[in-house]
Amino acid sequence: MTDAPSHPPARRDRSQLREERRRRRRRGVQVAVAAGIAAVLLIGGAVTAMVLVNQGATTAAPSEAPEPEPIVFPDDEPAAEPGAEPCTTVPVLSSFENAEMVQRLAEGYNAEPRDVDGSCVTVVASRDKSGIAAEEAAVGFSETAEDERPVVWIPDARSWLGVAREAGGGANVPAEGTSVGSSDIVLAMPEPLAAAIGWDEEPPTWAEVFETADDAEVWANLDHPEWGEFKLGKTSPVIASSGEAAMLASYGAAAGSVAELTVDDIADDEVTDEVKQHELATSHYMATPEHFLWHARQSADAGGSAADFLSAVIVDEKSVWDYNRGITSRDGVTRIESDVPAEQLVPIYPSDGFYIADNPAVVLTGSWVDEAEAAAAEDFLRFAGTKEGQAIVRETGYRDLNGELDAEVQEVGALAQTSDAGLDFPEPQVVVAMHEAFPDVRKRANVLFLLDVSGSMGDPIETGETKLEAAKQAVELSLDHFSDGDEVGLAAFSEVDAQALAPGEVSAVADIADTRDDFESALATLKPIEWTPLYEAVDTFAKRQADDWDPDRINAIVLLSDGRNETEAPSTSSQQMLDTLEELHHSTPVLVFTLAYGADADVKTLQSISSATGAHYYDATDPTEVDEVLGDLVTSF
Known part of the structure; x- marks a missing residue:
């Protein structure tokens, strides 16, 4: 039996790197919500230096700015009586991954009387795959009737805002969104496999992940030939945020830094060749992470182990929580509730960083959005940042705007209490360059x-x-x-x-x-x-x-x-x-x-x-x- 891959010397400064990224993540999340709830926070006297840092900033050293104090979420302030009918309707478009959270937020908002500029308000939630929604946003949802077009768009990661804008949607899609909550995108493994390779105790770097996935004998060398080859599951990077994260991590690992990936790295021939090699370990691509997890559960139920279908899959924390409590979905829409799986998933947080799905909400600025709809939409986003809204965020498996998880979610999902090495998605130009390169490097x-x-x-x-x-x-x-x-x-x-x-x-x-x-x-x-x-x-x-x-x-x-x-x-x-x-x-x-x-x-x-x-x-x-x-x-x- 051979030893599991060793960790490289570069990890000697890991504690310092984690602290810097932890501070950066907290600043970014708090600034994202500041714009959406500033008026409420001003009343409570809680707005401080949160607005000093742009949401996408990544260069401040730990000594330059102290870690902000946790946000004190204000109470919701519904109207005493609902405004006049007909109500202003606010269509909200989410991704498949965050659809449950957005639906629950809509229900929470609609449950109380609302009066915005004299009218009652009804929020209506719908969902689509992230990549499809970005394509539609780029052309102003032109194939949808005007009265059915979204007023609010909440993709599960900020990367899609940039993709839509870079594709021509700048007139309709704001550059920055107001985060309503977050979920780290991690490597999830069936518990026996994570224990056998030791990643449950000592997380690997992304380079180690891809090196291991490329080793056809890894499980045999660890005395588990019955698990076959290392099967790495990834969603399509042009469809889902987890697929984007996987591909960006692959490029970052090949280029030498996941945290500092550039357009030039993606264009580099040597980096490209290594990424092509990484992709050979991919079993196949799917549209949503739910597809992979559903099959993993089917394999476990039929043969006793999810290892027959996958060794690891790159997904968001919320999906790990769902799986471990017995919830899967064949299509990303219909939820199947069954017994808790005997073989749980373990979330692995790679030591050189992992991307954050930050669920940015934007009020679209297209011609189909009138002033009443925009005002009602802003009120809905205000609600998302309140004590009541953030409770819904935690209850549906997400980290709130302070990075906190619900205690039961954390326990069932085996999720990290804090995610120190969380990374913002790269600048839009980097993400778009990756999208354009994918047809060349994919398996x-x-x-x-x-x-x-x-x-x-x-x-x-x-x-x-x-x-x-x-x-x-x-x-x-x-x-x-x-x-x-x-x-x-x-x-x-x-x-x-x-x-x-x-x-x-x-x-x-x-x-x-x-x-x-x-x-x-x-x-x-x-x-x-x-x-x-x-x-x-x-x-x-x-x-x-x-x-x-x-x-x-x-x-x-x-x-x-x-x-x-x-x-x-x-x-x-x-x-x-x-x-x-x-x-x-x-x-x-x-x-x-x-x-x-x-x-x-x-x-x-x-x-x-x-x-x-x-x-x-x-x-x-x-x-x-x-x-x-x-x-x-x-x-x-």
């Missing part, structure tokens, strides 16, 4: 699109197209996600006159840079046929993909089906198919991402297929949403 894919072309795919949908026409359009659009070097192919399945799997492969899996025209031509020729040999198709093409399995690629199938297994002649059974997938999973694993298309899709079977391979199930039972759902799915690559 390449080896993907087969497998389309059901049974007779029912000829049925019309609300748009006037047939289901197959809409599906083909969605597949064609999804190709834009892939880059040179990704190997992509196309097969389709039906059965006619007892001939299985007609037409079969129509475009071989090959570099999409060379074969996109052939792929699109083959896609255009697909037509509805007759039967639905679902089990035979999955069994056959999973074996073919496994034959070409490449450990340096994400080996996958994207399966779209609108029906249940129906064949004219005897064919592969459901159990035979699942046995094949299980056998491959332990040798040459092929992820089968399944998409249930239309109301008659066999949801249960499609879920079992994806679960058996460690992939994810997607719901397009409303066929008019297939392009959006498939677009979400391909972020896994």
Whole structure:
């Protein structure tokens, strides 16, 4: 057995570095709230030097500014009676990760009478993925009806404000937000794995994390060959804050400093090569951290350990708390409450720093936001900074604006009482540079699109197209996600006159840079046929993909089906198919991402297929949403 990776000498000044970052973090958080609750704090005489430091400042030495006193949160001051109707409606858009907190804040605010400029107020919360919301904010939510556009946007990290502004949304998105609470983005590991490698006692640096993840024999060398290779889970950095944090940490580790990452570092060829090597340890990318944790729980329940699905995953503290109390979500929206897992997650706080999801709230400045809505929105943000609002923040698993956790949340999540090495996200230019570099450095894919072309795919949908026409359009659009070097192919399945799997492969899996025209031509020729040999198709093409399995690629199938297994002649059974997938999973694993298309899709079977391979199930039972759902799915690559 070999020893776990040793810690480098650079850690000799860790205590001093932690103290500096601790002071910086406290200053940044307190200044963020100062603008939102200044009027209230002035009444209480509590505004002091908090406004002297910009929220993004990172250069002050510990001796230059003493640590500010903790904020004394003011009491909420609801109106004696609600203002006149009709109420001013304040749509608030959150991320998936912080949606519960924002919803609870909205409920807390709405529970008391409000009178802003003579009108009552109703706050309405909605959610979207961070990257999608940033794209929409950059164009002023132009695809949404004006009366439905958000007035307040609360992404779970400040990085998305900069991404939206850099993409052209400066006229609508303020540069700085008012933090309503925070959650550290950490490395979470199943408890036995964290103990075996020793990171539960002595946190690693990010460089050590990526070095370990690149070691195929690490668990075998620690007397646990049953855990397989080190499987590192990351969300997509263009979709989720945890994915951004993971990729920025990768660049920082390669460049020599997570805390001082620059645009030049991201452009450096040697740094880029090292980041590419880091990415090879990624099992696959997903849209939200909940996706990974749901699969980890499924693996633990089915096989006794989450280690079958992941060794570690980069997530926010709040997600660790949810998991450890038995709450998971397959889609980031629907919450599943079950028993407390026997195998808990341990949050690991890397010693050279970790990014903070600071949940900045901004009142948007677009033409659709009138003065009454803006005033009501500011009153909602005032509430978020009150004693009542901050209690909600803590109760929903977040650190308040003093960095404090609810005691029970801290205990159940095994979270650090204080997070001394917390880091602000880098400047927007750095984050955008990382986004632009991601297509070049990400782990390449080896993907087969497998389309059901049974007779029912000829049925019309609300748009006037047939289901197959809409599906083909969605597949064609999804190709834009892939880059040179990704190997992509196309097969389709039906059965006619007892001939299985007609037409079969129509475009071989090959570099999409060379074969996109052939792929699109083959896609255009697909037509509805007759039967639905679902089990035979999955069994056959999973074996073919496994034959070409490449450990340096994400080996996958994207399966779209609108029906249940129906064949004219005897064919592969459901159990035979699942046995094949299980056998491959332990040798040459092929992820089968399944998409249930239309109301008659066999949801249960499609879920079992994806679960058996460690992939994810997607719901397009409303066929008019297939392009959006498939677009979400391909972020896994």
